Amino acid sequence: MNASHAHLLVIAAASAAGKCPAPELEAAWHSRVRRMALDLHLDGVQLAADIARIENATDQVRGVLLKVEVLERMNRGEITIQALGRSSTESFRTDRLENDSGKEMLRRANELVGRLVRVYKELELVKSQDGDGPGGTRKVRMVTHLVDLGPADGQIPEKDAKDMVIQAVGGDKDKAAAAWQAAGLPASGPVDQDQLESALSRIGATGEHNDGEG
Numbered sequence: 001m002n003a004s005h006a007h008l009l010v011i012a013a014a015s016a017a018g019k020c021p022a023p024e025l026e027a028a029w030h031s032r033v034r035r036m037a038l039d040l041h042l043d044g045v046q047l048a049a050d051i052a053r054i055e056n057a058t059d060q061v062r063g064v065l066l067k068v069e070v071l072e073r074m075n076r077g078e079i080t081i082q083a084l085g086r087s088s089t090e091s092f093r094t095d096r097l098e099n100d101s102g103k104e105m106l107r108r109a110n111e112l113v114g115r116l117v118r119v120y121k122e123l124e125l126v127k128s129q130d131g132d133g134p135g136g137t138r139k140v141r142m143v144t145h146l147v148d149l150g151p152a153d154g155q156i157p158e159k160d161a162k163d164m165v166i167q168a169v170g171g172d173k174d175k176a177a178a179a180w181q182a183a184g185l186p187a188s189g190p191v192d193q194d195q196l197e198s199a200l201s202r203i204g205a206t207g208e209h210n211d212g213e214g
Contacts, residue, residue: 006037006041009037009040009041010033010034010037012037012040013033013034013036013037013040014033016036017029017032017033017036050101050145053122053144054120054144054145056122057120057121057122057144057145059120059121059122060118060119060120060121060163061081061083061090061092061118061119061121062083062084062116062117062118062119062149062156062160062164063081063082063083063084063086063090063116063117063119064081064082064084064114064115064116064117064152065079065080065081065109065112065113065114065115065116065117065146066080066081066082066089066113066114067079067080067113068080068106068109068110068113070097070106071093074093074096075096075097075098076093076094076095076096076097076102077093077094077097077102077105077106077109078091078092078093078094079091079092079093079094079109079119079143079146081117081119084156084164084193084196084197084200085164085168085196085197085200085201085204090141091141092119092121092141092142092143093140093141093142093143094106094109094142094143095142105143105146108146109143109146112146112148114152115148115149115150115151115152116148116149116150116151116152116154116156116193117146117147117148117149118146118147118149118160119143119145119146120143120144120145120146120147121141121142121143121144122141122142122144123139123140123141123142124139124140124142125137125138125139125140126138126140152193153193154193155190155191155192155193156190156191156192156193156196157190158188158189158190158191161185161190161191161196162176162180164196164200165179165180165185165196165199165200165203168200168203168204169203179199179202179203180199182202183195183198183199183202185199
């Protein structure tokens with residue numbers, strides 16, 4: 001961290017701490033400002049790590065968040081999604097609940113039950129009694145971020161709808177554009193959920209659907 005960055009942190013911390021109330025309290029005030037500046041720095045480091053994790057989570061799922069459970073034995077949360085355009089549900093785990101990230105994700109997920117969400121996910125190796133990976137591990141789908149897309153029976157944002165069609169045809173943008181036009185989806189703006197699901201079902205029926213995990 002360079003000196004200018006540290007200086008900006010001290011300015012922000014001093015602003016948050018407010019004016020020193022009395023000259024005899026100046027030493028305590030300076031100590032408080034330093035603690036707050038360090039906390040801000042650590043928050044920034046954690047935020048950068050969280051952003052990198054989301055950016056690396058290239059796989060996304062859109063659907064209705066059906067339920068949230070706590071897996072007591074694993075001390076993790078688990079969310080269940082009814083993915084758009086798919087007949088089966090999909091489940092994703094949170095970080096461990098002794099971690100702030102796990103607790104915050106569990107709280108956020110509970111707020112969004114019954115809502116349409118975008119799930120950012122990644123695969124993580126965890127130890128398991130029935131794991132067939134190195135050291136008795138197996139891959140588990142983890143939720144790294146949740147975005148509220150609105151009511152469960154509402155409209156899908158244009159970018160999410162187009163991303164889903166691209167994903168459904170295996171990433172081929174030309175096929176996606178043709179499928180979009182053939183389904184009569186709007187040229188721009190949000191898409192009705194029923195209309196999008198119908199288009200995704202039609203893509204699946206033609207055999208173009210990408211059966212890989214998405």
